[in-house]
Amino acid sequence: MNDQIFKTPIEYLKGVGPQRAEILKKEIAVFTYGDLLSYYPFRYIDRTQFYKIRDLNLDLPYIQILVRLKSFEHLGDKRTKRLIAQAVDDTGEIELIWFQSISWVQKNLHLNQVYIIFGKVTFYNGKAQMAHPEMELFNKEQSNRGNLSLQPVYSSTEKLKQYSLDSKGIQRLMASLLDVCLSQIDEVIPTYLIHQYKLNKRAEAFQNIHFPADANTLKRAQNTLKFEELFFIQLKLLRSKLLRTKKFKGNVFENVGEKFTEFYENILPFQLTNAQKKVIKEIRADTYKGIQMNRLVQGDVGSGKTVVALMAMLLAIDNKFQACLMAPTEILATQHYHSIKSLLKDEFVSVELLTGSTKKKSRRIIAEQLELGTLSILIGTHALIEEPVKFKNLGFAVIDEQHRFGVEQRAALWRKNIIPPHVLVMTATPIPRTLAMTLYGDLDVSVIDELPAGRKPIETLHLFENQRLRMFGLMKQEIAKGRQVYVVYPLIQESAKLDLKNLMDGVDVMSREFPLPDYRISIVHGQLKAADKAFEMQRFVKGETQIMVATTVIEVGVNVPNATVMIIENAERFGLSQLHQLRGRVGRGADQSYCILMSGTKLSREGKIRLETMVKTNDGFEISEIDLQLRGPGNIEGKQQSGIMDLKIADLALDQKILQEARKCVIKILDEDPELLKSEHEGLKSFFAKTENGITLDKIS
Numbered sequence: 001m002n003d004q005i006f007k008t009p010i011e012y013l014k015g016v017g018p019q020r021a022e023i024l025k026k027e028i029a030v031f032t033y034g035d036l037l038s039y040y041p042f043r044y045i046d047r048t049q050f051y052k053i054r055d056l057n058l059d060l061p062y063i064q065i066l067v068r069l070k071s072f073e074h075l076g077d078k079r080t081k082r083l084i085a086q087a088v089d090d091t092g093e094i095e096l097i098w099f100q101s102i103s104w105v106q107k108n109l110h111l112n113q114v115y116i117i118f119g120k121v122t123f124y125n126g127k128a129q130m131a132h133p134e135m136e137l138f139n140k141e142q143s144n145r146g147n148l149s150l151q152p153v154y155s156s157t158e159k160l161k162q163y164s165l166d167s168k169g170i171q172r173l174m175a176s177l178l179d180v181c182l183s184q185i186d187e188v189i190p191t192y193l194i195h196q197y198k199l200n201k202r203a204e205a206f207q208n209i210h211f212p213a214d215a216n217t218l219k220r221a222q223n224t225l226k227f228e229e230l231f232f233i234q235l236k237l238l239r240s241k242l243l244r245t246k247k248f249k250g251n252v253f254e255n256v257g258e259k260f261t262e263f264y265e266n267i268l269p270f271q272l273t274n275a276q277k278k279v280i281k282e283i284r285a286d287t288y289k290g291i292q293m294n295r296l297v298q299g300d301v302g303s304g305k306t307v308v309a310l311m312a313m314l315l316a317i318d319n320k321f322q323a324c325l326m327a328p329t330e331i332l333a334t335q336h337y338h339s340i341k342s343l344l345k346d347e348f349v350s351v352e353l354l355t356g357s358t359k360k361k362s363r364r365i366i367a368e369q370l371e372l373g374t375l376s377i378l379i380g381t382h383a384l385i386e387e388p389v390k391f392k393n394l395g396f397a398v399i400d401e402q403h404r405f406g407v408e409q410r411a412a413l414w415r416k417n418i419i420p421p422h423v424l425v426m427t428a429t430p431i432p433r434t435l436a437m438t439l440y441g442d443l444d445v446s447v448i449d450e451l452p453a454g455r456k457p458i459e460t461l462h463l464f465e466n467q468r469l470r471m472f473g474l475m476k477q478e479i480a481k482g483r484q485v486y487v488v489y490p491l492i493q494e495s496a497k498l499d500l501k502n503l504m505d506g507v508d509v510m511s512r513e514f515p516l517p518d519y520r521i522s523i524v525h526g527q528l529k530a531a532d533k534a535f536e537m538q539r540f541v542k543g544e545t546q547i548m549v550a551t552t553v554i555e556v557g558v559n560v561p562n563a564t565v566m567i568i569e570n571a572e573r574f575g576l577s578q579l580h581q582l583r584g585r586v587g588r589g590a591d592q593s594y595c596i597l598m599s600g601t602k603l604s605r606e607g608k609i610r611l612e613t614m615v616k617t618n619d620g621f622e623i624s625e626i627d628l629q630l631r632g633p634g635n636i637e638g639k640q641q642s643g644i645m646d647l648k649i650a651d652l653a654l655d656q657k658i659l660q661e662a663r664k665c666v667i668k669i670l671d672e673d674p675e676l677l678k679s680e681h682e683g684l685k686s687f688f689a690k691t692e693n694g695i696t697l698d699k700i701s
């Protein structure tokens with residue numbers, strides 16, 4: 001693409017000027033010609049469809065009707081002067097009104113002729129009206145309307161409309177923009193791919209997305225631009241992966257040594273699942289190659305990701321490296337610390353915990369041991385890399401619950417290191433394939449798609465308020481068997497006070513139903529100090545309390561296999577992946593577990609689908625796909641930080657196939673021509689070097 005023209009400030013476009021330019025910048029972030037060009041219509045009106053006057057109503061968008069002009073009438077005085085035409089079809093009558101250009105209209109429109117009128121219908125005294133309709137003589141339709149069978153609609157704002165930049169106004173700007181720049185648009189996607197996927201040439205695609213001749217033309221233009229958008233994101237991600245592999249050497253873990261073998265053969269209390277073994281093998285292969293590993297482990301809740309991470313860390317330790325595990329919250333870091341300690345059976349390998357609450361003295365000792373290399377595994381929150389913590393020889397880093405880190409942050413983590421450690425990212429819940437390809441497109445992906453043997457599927461019930469007694473009954477039945485129960489309340493950040501009240505009211509009810517001394521309740525919520533939270537958690541973990549009432553702080557990672565009931569209050573307020581995460585806190589042992597979703601009776605359509613989905617399936621991968629369909633990628637956690645999801649045209653929920661194809665092509669190109677030196681990749685190379693086109697590619701380097 002010719003840089004210059006697309007970087008031209010928008011004020012220079014015919015019909016814009018300084019004032020409108022300011023408004024365009026402020027209202028819709030259109031600064032340049034390039035920005036305007038990728039300001040795509042958000043829908044199209046089918047101008048081949050005609051309405052009958054009888055069927056008109058206020059809810060209709062801009063529509064067209066075929067009418068015959070019956071009469072003209074002038075009304076009002078100087079200031080309210082207007083021209084009204086009565087028009088009819090075989091089902092009724094409509095008034096067409098003009099406040100301006102009256103004499104022009106009267107001169108050019110003729111009584112008893114048939115016209116196509118186009119506009120927005122309103123009603124006055126029960127009569128249909130259309131102000132300033134677009135008019136076209138019917139018998140000239142074929143020759144005149146040509147490429148206007150689909151009318152683009154651009155989103156506009158009140159402010160823009162004040163400057164005559166409603167959808168029509170924007171369309172006019174687009175026409176003059178295309179006039180000046182179409183001839184200067186270079187191809188960027190290699191010609192052989194354009195043929196292979198029946199795409200448009202680039203200029204054609206821009207022309208046809210703004211002024212489509214018909215539905216097929218539009219579809220092709222949309223596919224072309226979607227393909228291009230996703231193609232460049234993949235190119236950027238996979239190129240950066242390639243460069244990283246070239247730039248950084250990776251530590252070589254030559255040996256599967258004593259600790260790993262000892263743990264696997266004598267300490268591990270269960271058989272690994274085949275899926276766990278497969279992932280460990282993948283990690284082993286990565287860390288042997290001399291290339292820095294960046295791998296994402298996706299596994300459903302409770303699939304046993306922690307053991308996999310631990311065994312990978314042992315591999316590092318056997319090769320004289322240190323390892324660390326970073327979790328997003330103190331509770332989780334603490335939890336990992338305890339479960340890893342207990343898996344490792346104490347003195348087997350040295351492990352320490354470092355969080356915001358670690359005392360100064362302990363910090364100093366940890367720092368010393370780290371620098372000396374006598375400490376093998378450090379677990380903590382990401383204070384772990386922010387602080388002046390110095391490892392003697394960090395070789396392996398596990399990042400748990402990566403959703404909260406974007407691609408950028410991940411890249412920034414190890415910049416300081418000369419040989420960066422191998423990085424294993426673990427996601428808390430499965431994420432849809434398309435999202436994984438985009439958010440984590442530069443990582444290799446492993447999937448643990450198997451739960452440990454003997455797990456029974458969690459039984460999920462959706463109950464309403466008047467069925468609360470049933471819920472209490474189930475709780476009592478399970479507690480009588482020696483099991484434990486979670487009761488979770490939603491957290492609305494805007495009103496922490498209200499949340500707390502909600503939760504404390506819940507605690508009151510619980511304490512009445514489950515009184516001391518037979519029952520004991522732990523309470524954990526966001527307003528508690530970290531140490532108090534940890535204390536309450538520990539009471540529950542040790543089985544000293546049978547009921548844990550909490551806000552969503554327990555959402556991820558908490559592991560108490562003896563807990564068999566998860567009650568979620570106001571379940572309709574939670575997102576699907578959150579519900580699935582919460583449910584994953586039970587069903588972690590061999591006992592039958594239950595999840596009870598409590599809700600009010602008034603549910604939104606989406607709320608209903610969410611709860612039905614939870615009742616229907618336990619499969620996290622399936623749930624994540626439904627979540628994406630319901631919410632769109634825009635709202636999936638982690639998106640905000642990722643930067644790459646500001647897609648202009650592609651939709652990760654709908655365009656999975658295009659994404660997969662685009663990725664496949666990029667992989668092939670980089671495999672055969674990593675430096676993009678072949679002549680057919682020339683356009684690609686120069687475009688890529690500039691990384692413009694409004695896609696914020698820089699954000700993901």
Ligand SMILES: Nc1ncnc2c1ncn2[C@@H]1O[C@H](COP(=O)(O)OP(=O)(O)OP(=O)(O)O)[C@@H](O)[C@H]1O
Pocket residue numbers: 270271272273276299300301302303304305306307427428429452453556557558559561584585588
């Ligand atoms: N192969 C296995 N056989 C039996 N139990 C296992 C196996 N692997 C892991 N476990 C146990 O299953 C429980 C869940 O494992 P872990 O905490 O690693 O899950 P996770 O994948 O991290 O899940 P979540 O993301 O839900 O925390 C733990 O108690 C763990 O010891």
